[in-house]
Amino acid sequence: MSAADGHLHIGAVAERTGLSIRTIRHYEDVGLIVPSARSDGGFRLYVTSDVDRLAVVKRMKPLGFSLDEMRDLLDLLDALGRAQDGPERRLLRDRLAAFHHSAQERVRRLRDELATAEGFAEQIGALLVTHER
Amino acid sequence: MSAADGHLHIGAVAERTGLSIRTIRHYEDVGLIVPSARSDGGFRLYVTSDVDRLAVVKRMKPLGFSLDEMRDLLDLLDALGRAQDGPERRLLRDRLAAFHHSAQERVRRLRDELATAEGFAEQIGALLVTHER
DNA sequence: GTGACCATGACGTCGCGTCACAGTAG
DNA sequence: ACTACTGTGACGCGACGTCATGGTCA
Numbered sequence: 001m002s003a004a005d006g007h008l009h010i011g012a013v014a015e016r017t018g019l020s021i022r023t024i025r026h027y028e029d030v031g032l033i034v035p036s037a038r039s040d041g042g043f044r045l046y047v048t049s050d051v052d053r054l055a056v057v058k059r060m061k062p063l064g065f066s067l068d069e070m071r072d073l074l075d076l077l078d079a080l081g082r083a084q085d086g087p088e089r090r091l092l093r094d095r096l097a098a099f100h101h102s103a104q105e106r107v108r109r110l111r112d113e114l115a116t117a118e119g120f121a122e123q124i125g126a127l128l129v130t131h132e133r
Numbered sequence: 134m135s136a137a138d139g140h141l142h143i144g145a146v147a148e149r150t151g152l153s154i155r156t157i158r159h160y161e162d163v164g165l166i167v168p169s170a171r172s173d174g175g176f177r178l179y180v181t182s183d184v185d186r187l188a189v190v191k192r193m194k195p196l197g198f199s200l201d202e203m204r205d206l207l208d209l210l211d212a213l214g215r216a217q218d219g220p221e222r223r224l225l226r227d228r229l230a231a232f233h234h235s236a237q238e239r240v241r242r243l244r245d246e247l248a249t250a251e252g253f254a255e256q257i258g259a260l261l262v263t264h265e266r
Numbered sequence: 267g268t269g270a271c272c273a274t275g276a277c278g279t280c281g282c283g284t285c286a287c288a289g290t291a292g
Numbered sequence: 293a294c295t296a297c298t299g300t301g302a303c304g305c306g307a308c309g310t311c312a313t314g315g316t317c318a
Contacts, residue, residue: 009291011297021298026282041290043298059253062246067281080264093264100261103254110250113195114243120192121236128233131213131226142317144271154272159308174316176272200307 007037007045017054024054032057032071063106073099140170140178150187157187165190165204196239206232 014021027033028044033053037045053074060070076095083089147154160166161177166186170178186207193203209228216222 009297010299020282022283023281025299030281039290039298041298042300043290059249062250063253077260080260089264093261096257096264097261100254100257103250103257107247107250107254110243110247114240114247116192117195117236117240117243120196121233121240124229124233124236127210127213128226128230131222131229142271143273153308155308155310158273163307172272172316174272175274176316 006047008047008051010035010044010046013046013051013054016051017058019054019058027054027057027067030067030071032067032074062110063103065106139180141180141184143168143177143179146179146184146187149184150191152187152191160187160190160200163200163204165200165207195243196236198239 008016010021010024013019014024017024019027024033028035033050035044035046035050037047039045056074057070060073065073076092076099080089080092080096083092141149143154143157146152147157150157157166161168166183168177168179168183170180172178189207190203193206198206209225209232213222213225213229216225
């Protein structure tokens with residue numbers, strides 16, 4: 001099986017996503033993203049949707065969710081894509097709303113941390129001026 | 134020795150700083166902040182300057198420096214406070230400038246991460262709207 | 267003397283980095 | 293058949309969390 005017809009080896013995926021090979025393998029270990037195929041020799045073969053999932057994970061990282069939580073969210077999104085209208089779909093939407101809520105909370109905390117960090121950097125800058133020359 | 138005359142037990146310090154007791158002990162393990170005294174029975178006794186150092190560490194945390202780097206910076210600040218004018222002082226100032234530089238870099242990365250996080254949260258919000266009712 | 271607080275191990279967790287060693291792809 | 297790439301362990305690390313067990317403080 002060649003890597004040319006939509007199947008990417010892990011190294012190419014690492015380049016495209018900016019994640020390390022080790023990280024991608026770790027994500028598989030914890031069940032976050034399992035490549036949809038293997039070569040005869042055992043090489044992981046990734047298709048576009050796999051790469052997309054990895055890209056989503058990379059975007060989520062700054063929020064500080066655990067890998068377990070990210071897996072939950074990815075599964076949830078998949079389920080929402082497949083679910084028919086009905087009570088189960090409303091349950092899924094509720095779970096998504098909960099995610100959204102906690103994501104917003106994490107954004108708030110990130111803003112606080114940024115402010116703290118900016119304040120600290122400024123303070124060092126001021127010290128630098130104090131001790132000038 | 135009583136905890137009333139400027140000597141605080143670790144629990145009181147934890148409350149005041151918002152750091153966990155375990156964290157404060159860990160900081161001591163790595164030589165970041167060593168309490169300036171112990172009671173006869175072995176209790177850690179912290180004075181105001183110890184608490185101040187801990188507060189500085191807490192402010193630094195969002196920048197993502199390692200505990201070793203934080204120790205270096207705290208030592209550097211102490212040294213700058215004590216140093217006379219002269220060539221050694223200029224060396225210290227240069228090291229501080231390097232810290233400032235890397236702090237600013239970390240602030241930039243934090244800003245990027247915040248933007249990514251905000252984008253992701255928004256995206257979930259949009260999905261929520263898509264699947265409304 | 268009785269709670270509430272504290273000390274010292276020591277092992278656990280999370281998200282990977284970093285070998286070592288061997289097999290695969292092209 | 294060469295060589296870059298990939299596979300699977302398995303140990304290491306940083307910054308703590310979490311017991312367990314026993315001493316201390318007011």
